[in-house]
Amino acid sequence: MLKIENLQARIEEKAILKGINLDIKPGEVHAIMGPNGSGKSTLASVLAGREDYEITGGTVDFMGKDLLELSPEDRAKEGLFLAFQYPVEIPGVSTTNFIKTAVNEKRKYQGLEALDAAQFLKTMKEKMKLVQIDQSLLSRSLNEGFSGGEKKRNEIFQMAMLEPKLAILDETDSGLDIDALRIVANGVNQLRSADNAFLVVTHYQRLLDYIVPDFVHVLYNGRIVRSGTKELALELEEKGYDFIKAEVEKETV
Amino acid sequence: MDAITILKETYSLQTANAGSLHAFQEDNWAQFTAWGLPALKHEEWKYTRIRNAFSDKMVTASHALPQLADLHKHFLPGLEEANRIVFVNGRYAPELGFIADNDNSLQVAPLQNAAEEDAEFISLHLGHSRQYHADGINALNAAFAAGGVYIKVKKGKTLSAPIVIYHFADSTDGIRFSQPRVLGNIEAGAQAMIVEHYINLGKGETLTNEVIELCTGQDAVLHYIKLQDEGNNSSHTGTTHIRQLAKSLTHAVTLTLSGKIVRNNLNMVMEAANGESHLYGLYLLDNETLADNHTIVDNAMPNCYSNELYKGIMDGQSTGVFNGKIFVRKDAQKTNAYQSNKNILIGSQSSANTKPQLEIFADDVKCSHGCTIGKLDDDALFYLRARGISEDNARALLLHAFAMDILDQIKDESVRSFADQIISNRLSFTV
Numbered sequence: 001m002l003k004i005e006n007l008q009a010r011i012e013e014k015a016i017l018k019g020i021n022l023d024i025k026p027g028e029v030h031a032i033m034g035p036n037g038s039g040k041s042t043l044a045s046v047l048a049g050r051e052d053y054e055i056t057g058g059t060v061d062f063m064g065k066d067l068l069e070l071s072p073e074d075r076a077k078e079g080l081f082l083a084f085q086y087p088v089e090i091p092g093v094s095t096t097n098f099i100k101t102a103v104n105e106k107r108k109y110q111g112l113e114a115l116d117a118a119q120f121l122k123t124m125k126e127k128m129k130l131v132q133i134d135q136s137l138l139s140r141s142l143n144e145g146f147s148g149g150e151k152k153r154n155e156i157f158q159m160a161m162l163e164p165k166l167a168i169l170d171e172t173d174s175g176l177d178i179d180a181l182r183i184v185a186n187g188v189n190q191l192r193s194a195d196n197a198f199l200v201v202t203h204y205q206r207l208l209d210y211i212v213p214d215f216v217h218v219l220y221n222g223r224i225v226r227s228g229t230k231e232l233a234l235e236l237e238e239k240g241y242d243f244i245k246a247e248v249e250k251e252t253v
Numbered sequence: 254m255d256a257i258t259i260l261k262e263t264y265s266l267q268t269a270n271a272g273s274l275h276a277f278q279e280d281n282w283a284q285f286t287a288w289g290l291p292a293l294k295h296e297e298w299k300y301t302r303i304r305n306a307f308s309d310k311m312v313t314a315s316h317a318l319p320q321l322a323d324l325h326k327h328f329l330p331g332l333e334e335a336n337r338i339v340f341v342n343g344r345y346a347p348e349l350g351f352i353a354d355n356d357n358s359l360q361v362a363p364l365q366n367a368a369e370e371d372a373e374f375i376s377l378h379l380g381h382s383r384q385y386h387a388d389g390i391n392a393l394n395a396a397f398a399a400g401g402v403y404i405k406v407k408k409g410k411t412l413s414a415p416i417v418i419y420h421f422a423d424s425t426d427g428i429r430f431s432q433p434r435v436l437g438n439i440e441a442g443a444q445a446m447i448v449e450h451y452i453n454l455g456k457g458e459t460l461t462n463e464v465i466e467l468c469t470g471q472d473a474v475l476h477y478i479k480l481q482d483e484g485n486n487s488s489h490t491g492t493t494h495i496r497q498l499a500k501s502l503t504h505a506v507t508l509t510l511s512g513k514i515v516r517n518n519l520n521m522v523m524e525a526a527n528g529e530s531h532l533y534g535l536y537l538l539d540n541e542t543l544a545d546n547h548t549i550v551d552n553a554m555p556n557c558y559s560n561e562l563y564k565g566i567m568d569g570q571s572t573g574v575f576n577g578k579i580f581v582r583k584d585a586q587k588t589n590a591y592q593s594n595k596n597i598l599i600g601s602q603s604s605a606n607t608k609p610q611l612e613i614f615a616d617d618v619k620c621s622h623g624c625t626i627g628k629l630d631d632d633a634l635f636y637l638r639a640r641g642i643s644e645d646n647a648r649a650l651l652l653h654a655f656a657m658d659i660l661d662q663i664k665d666e667s668v669r670s671f672a673d674q675i676i677s678n679r680l681s682f683t684v
Contacts, residue, residue: 048639076641088636092654101650102640109641141654158640 007058018222034219079165149180185210281395288389312427331667343431358410367403382494401434424457441470471499538571567603
């Protein structure tokens, strides 16, 4: 589904990604862990098409298409979704109106009819249950004045509405208390299927207790330095990132 | 023949018929002759080359009035049955008007007649705005006041429908020059909404120089909406002068959605204690157009509250100008006055000039002002695009949201949705 080969990116003059390789197949959940500043969020942003980064090398194939050639909106319409670490507050745009526009633009791209008001409302009601989000929240301006938990639930709600092939969760656990974390993880788990895949970017292991990954990768200094199964996450939790840093530095010496 | 000669000839043709307003007109014509048209070196006109709008192609001759049936299509949807005042080429046309509140709550009459019947009110208030605008433009309008209208909303009456003032300008024969004049008397306890709307009946250019002066009595409520979407062939200089004679509530929304050179003066003159006023404005410009909003909130007495928010979106090579004056005179203790001006530049050659100007002579007041000039928020744009919304639609959504703050201030549903439609079309939002 997603094949990343030797991906390199920089912001201004600073190289952040220094050759990432990753292969994600339908039905899989991959976790990317790593210390602060290792390039986790950069990877998520680059995949979603944020233009602040300059791609300096490598390729990304997304279901047969050259992902890096697509605009952010076309990536979304092709089935890529980024749950933002910091969802943006947009005064004056109602969440409902926004999500309706997004859903219908995607349907148009797929050659489908726009949903009418009744169909849209029905779908919305179903998906709202997934993340226990309230109608009143959705009629408010997008993310404006939402609590941290409400913002993250809104991200997962949008994900449910857009039914992506590949969802990237960028530190979705940050700023969440344990109850909100459970609700968010539960929403994600219900959306898992054999046809879609998830890339979960996180600093802490605790999210992975709820969203159990098939593979865990450790990103350090712009490269994936370890890959393994969920046990790797537990090992990191126990030993901290320092042991990885130490090992990597030993190898490069 | 240059513009001044055209004006002079037009003036001498009409002033003989000014009746009871003859002396008022003569005085103002003399003042106009002394001041002339403002040049860029005039501090109040430094961004707005208004002299260029006055050209030798100006047309002032009157024609036969249009048929009412032909004007229907221009009436605001949903307000066809509202109170209607019609100006054609700057002159009040009573035949084309309509009174919905026919229970004697509303009186509409030619200003000339009123000058005889309500002589005291007229002598106190007609021309009051000139002391705020020593620039010839205001005096020029006053020299043609006899073509104006007088509106009285009677004591304690609440109008069932807005008063919509339509300004039709026929630009078929040249640059149509019109000078509408309105004097309104919103008596104690009365409540009214006045909507002004401007329509170019031809494909040529128009230039309108308007003065509307409105007074509110004790506990009166006045909503005023100026809706400008006459097209980019139309230039406008207008003064809206709202004078609170006693504690009252006044609320103004100015929407400039098109126009070649547009200058709006809005004065809130708060002469009584405990008054409240609101000033909102939106200018949505493109191509080489210019909109210049000059506002004045003049606090003379204690305990008044005013809130002001003007927003602008500039595309193409357009220019937005905002100048907001707040005067707090020495007796106006406990004044609360807030002002904000926010601009988004979307055209690479567009510009905005903004200037708050506070003059405070009392020592116990709360005043604040702020202004911003920026572009659309990149993070917000990316967020919308990352959900599959095209860049154009994402921009349109954000700009529309920016404009909504002002649109929401329009308290009449019909006017609001009419304006919203124009704005949505302009931002070309498509799904």
